[in-house]
Amino acid sequence: MNHNRHRQGTQSRLWVYGLVRGSMGFILEEIPPGQHEILPTQLKGAVEDTTQLISTLSSATDEEFETTLAGTQPRLVAAIQKFAKVLHEAGASTRIVGEDRRLSLSTDEVGRLSRRLGEVEVSEDVQSIDGVLLGVLPEARKFELKLPGEGGPIMEGAVSEDLALKYTSDAAFKERLLLQSVRAQVKIVRTRRNGRLVRERCVLEAIEPSVPKSGHEEA
Incomplete structure (x- = not known):
C-alpha cells in the first residue's frame, strides 16, 4: 500500500x-x-x-x-x-x-x-511572465505582480510553499525582488466543465530578477 x-x-x-x-x-x-x-x-x-x-x-x-x-x-x-x-x-x-x-x-x-x-477537466499550464513584483504575503501565501505597460493589470494568486519559505527566510532574496522587474514562473490551473471555464487559479512557483535587455543587437 x-x-x-x-x-x-x-x-x-x-x-x-x-x-x-x-x-x-x-x-x-x-x-x-x-x-x-x-x-x-x-x-x-x-x-x-x-x-x-x-x-x-x-x-x-x-x-x-x-x-x-x-x-x-x-x-x-x-x-x-x-x-x-x-x-x-x-x-x-x-x-x-x-x-x-x-x-x-x-x-x-x-x-x-x-x-x-x-464532465470536469482540470489542466495546468506553466508560463514565464515578466512584471514588477508588488509583494508576497507569505502567511496568506498570496502574491501581486504588475504586468508590463502603462497602467498594466495586476496579476494576483497563490504562492507555492517552497517559494513562500524562501521569501521569508532569505532577506537578500526578498530585497532583490520586491518592487523590482522580475521574471516569474506561474502555474495557471484551470477547471472547466463541458469546455466552459469554471475557475482559474494562478500559483507563483519561482521568481528571479529580470535580465536587462541589451541596448544593441549584433549584426
Missing part, C-alpha cells in the same frame, strides 16, 4: 488501523500527539472537509455543483474525480464515517457523481 507523508507529519500521523469485515474497506486512526491538542488537527479538518465536499458534489443542483467547483482547489477536484471513477468502474458503493460527518453513497449515487465529475 502506498502512502504520502502529510505536510504536518511532525504533528499528525495517520495509520491504517484495521479492515472492516464483510466489505472492502479500512479504518484510519490518527495517532494522538504527545501533548493534548485543544484544537482539531489539520489532518482531521481535511478529512471532515473532504467528506462534506464529496457529499455536496453528489447531491447539489447543477448551479450549486458549479458554485462548489469554483470554490474548490483544482487539485482536490481532480483527486475526488479519480476516487469517484474508481468506485464507479468497480460497481461499488461507499460509506465514509468521520468524527463529525458521515457520508453514504449507493452504487447509483456513485455513478451519478462519477458522470458529473467526468
